[in-house]
Amino acid sequence: MRLFRLAFAASVLSWAPPALAEGVSAHDAYARATPPGARTGAVYLTLRGGAGEDRLIGVESPRAERAELHATLTTPEGVMRMDKLAEGLALPAGSTAILAPGGAHVMLIGLTGPLEAGGEAPLTLIFESGARLEVEAPILSAREMRGREAPAPHR
Ligand SMILES: [Cu+2]
Numbered sequence: 001m002r003l004f005r006l007a008f009a010a011s012v013l014s015w016a017p018p019a020l021a022e023g024v025s026a027h028d029a030y031a032r033a034t035p036p037g038a039r040t041g042a043v044y045l046t047l048r049g050g051a052g053e054d055r056l057i058g059v060e061s062p063r064a065e066r067a068e069l070h071a072t073l074t075t076p077e078g079v080m081r082m083d084k085l086a087e088g089l090a091l092p093a094g095s096t097a098i099l100a101p102g103g104a105h106v107m108l109i110g111l112t113g114p115l116e117a118g119g120e121a122p123l124t125l126i127f128e129s130g131a132r133l134e135v136e137a138p139i140l141s142a143r144e145m146r147g148r149e150a151p152a153p154h155r
Contacts, residue, residue, distance in 0.1 A: 022050045022051035022052070023050040023051075023054070023127075023129065023131045024047060024048065024049055024050045024054050024056075024091055024127055024129075024131060024133070025047070025048045025050070025133070026045050026046070026047055026048075026125055026133045026135050027045065027046045027047075027048065028045060028046045029043060029044070029045035029123070029135045029136070029137035029138075030043070030044055030045070030137050030138050030139070030140050030145075030148075031043040031044075031108075031115050031121040031137040031138070031139045031140065032044075032101070032115070032139075032140060032142075032145055033114075033115050033116060033117040033139050033140060033141050033142065033145075034111065034114050034115045035114065036114050037114070038111060038114060038115075039109070039110060039111060040107060040108060040109050040110075040111065041063075041064070041107075041108040041111055041115045041121070042101070042105045042106065042107055042108070043061075043067075043099075043105065043106040043108065043121060043123060043137045044099045044100050044101065044105055044106070044137075044148070045099050045106075045135065045137065046096060046097070046098050046099070047089070047091055047096070047097045047099070047125075048091075048094075048095070048096050049091035049092055049093050049094050049095040049096070049097075050091075050093065051093055051094075052093055052129075053090070053091065053092050053093055054091045054127045054128055054129045054131065055087075055088045055089065055090050055091060055127060055128040056069065056088050056089040056091065056097075056125060056126070056127055056128075057088040057126055057127060057128050058088070058125075058126035059106050059123055059124065059125055059126065060123070060124045060126070061108055061121060061122060061123045061124070062112070062122060063108060063111060063112055063113070063115070063121050063122070064108035064109055064110050064111050064112060065109060065110030065112075066109050066110060067106055067107065067108050067109065067123070068084050068085075068106070068107045068109060069084065069085040069088060069089055069104065069105075069106060069107075070082045070083065070084055070085060070104065070105055070106075070107045071083050071085055071103070071104050072102055072103055072104070072105070072150075080102075082107070085104070088128070089104065091127075098150065100148055100149060100150035101145065101148055101149045101150060102149045102150045103150030104150075106123065108121070115139045116139060117139050117140060117141035117144070118139065119138075119139045120136045120137060120138055120139060121136070121137045121139055122134065122135070122136050122137075123135045123136075123137060
């Protein structure tokens, strides 16, 4: 029995460090400041894939009742619309995904209070691999948000 327990501990130790070193990572997170009374807010960030494929499947934040992953689409009539990314966001090995205004974003729904410029919005990013990343997104004013729009989609 004792031998078995030691073997189990050793296998856990040898597995954990590579997973940390080669997993997905999150960078340059920021949130858009909201006016008083707003029910929704948006958070943007850059994700980098790790050594293997992974997928962002969920987001949580104590600043909102729930958080969803959204894409922004432009209809043939030129109307911008948001769609929930029901399958999450795939992150192939070594890839970069930029969530930016006009493109994909994390939608905070049911804000517990306004997102005030100068503050921070905490997020937990949940991945298919089981990885969880804690992110603090600085809240930017409308002026600070300028120039951060995603490139126009090709269709
Ligand atoms: Cu949205």
